[in-house]
Amino acid sequence: MSHFALIVAATEELGIGVLNNLPWRIPKDMAFFKHATTVIPKDSQGQNAVIMGRVTWESIPSKFRPLDNRFNIVVSRNTSYDLKLAKAENTILVDSLEKAFEAVDPIQHPRTFVIGGAQMYNLAIQHANCSHILLTRIKSKIDCDTFFPKIDEDQFRLASHQELENYVQQSVPEGIQKHKELEYEFTLYLKK
Numbered sequence: 001m002s003h004f005a006l007i008v009a010a011t012e013e014l015g016i017g018v019l020n021n022l023p024w025r026i027p028k029d030m031a032f033f034k035h036a037t038t039v040i041p042k043d044s045q046g047q048n049a050v051i052m053g054r055v056t057w058e059s060i061p062s063k064f065r066p067l068d069n070r071f072n073i074v075v076s077r078n079t080s081y082d083l084k085l086a087k088a089e090n091t092i093l094v095d096s097l098e099k100a101f102e103a104v105d106p107i108q109h110p111r112t113f114v115i116g117g118a119q120m121y122n123l124a125i126q127h128a129n130c131s132h133i134l135l136t137r138i139k140s141k142i143d144c145d146t147f148f149p150k151i152d153e154d155q156f157r158l159a160s161h162q163e164l165e166n167y168v169q170q171s172v173p174e175g176i177q178k179h180k181e182l183e184y185e186f187t188l189y190l191k192k
Ligand SMILES: NC(=O)c1ccc[n+]([C@@H]2O[C@H](COP(=O)([O-])OP(=O)(O)OC[C@H]3O[C@@H](n4cnc5c(N)ncnc54)[C@H](OP(=O)(O)O)[C@@H]3O)[C@@H](O)[C@H]2O)c1
Pocket: 007, 008, 009, 010, 015, 016, 017, 018, 019, 020, 021, 022, 023, 052, 053, 054, 055, 056, 057, 059, 075, 076, 077, 078, 081, 095, 096, 097, 115, 116, 117, 118, 119, 120, 121, 146
């Protein structure tokens, strides 16, 4: 299987969710998420794959499901879980993260992102093929009940801003950004 990335927004305490939802709404981070998970490397074809746990799937408003222009893979232990899709869309259900990776065709799906939530991140970050972590660091203190695992600095290094822009193939605002009272920063970690 190919390498894959995690993409997440987390507080300094690594909080990522509350009451099965995102604790914040940062339009520029949502736009970054959409671009980063959709853009494919030059000279490749197809659509990227996005892998998510069943709880994260349900947290996406139904009008935005499945995530467009991406191959959506939902992970649930319930093999008869109803994805409630109006028609057979670009979405499959699998009952393990390994099966999600097996469903990815490296030609048709040039990049693979694990997009949450905590249960999926916990499994995926330990995987040998986890090569990138796109982390939007939320600098403001926000109460969360769901957390991203600690990033092991022996295994991952903070990439330069140029490396981040090269990976997502667009310019990214550098340094601390502001949205209303929230401060945040786009970062990338790379497997050493
Ligand atoms: N800040 C961010 O960037 C970000 C991104 C994504 C999500 N989130 C937040 O994270 C929270 C959701 O995270 P979560 O950890 O509760 O849920 P999750 O990881 O999205 O989904 C958990 C579900 O995945 C399935 N699952 C987990 N391990 C499995 C395994 N080994 N094999 C097969 N299926 C497995 C189970 O589904 P079944 O119960 O159906 O079996 C489980 O209930 C929400 O608050 C969401 O908003 C934040």
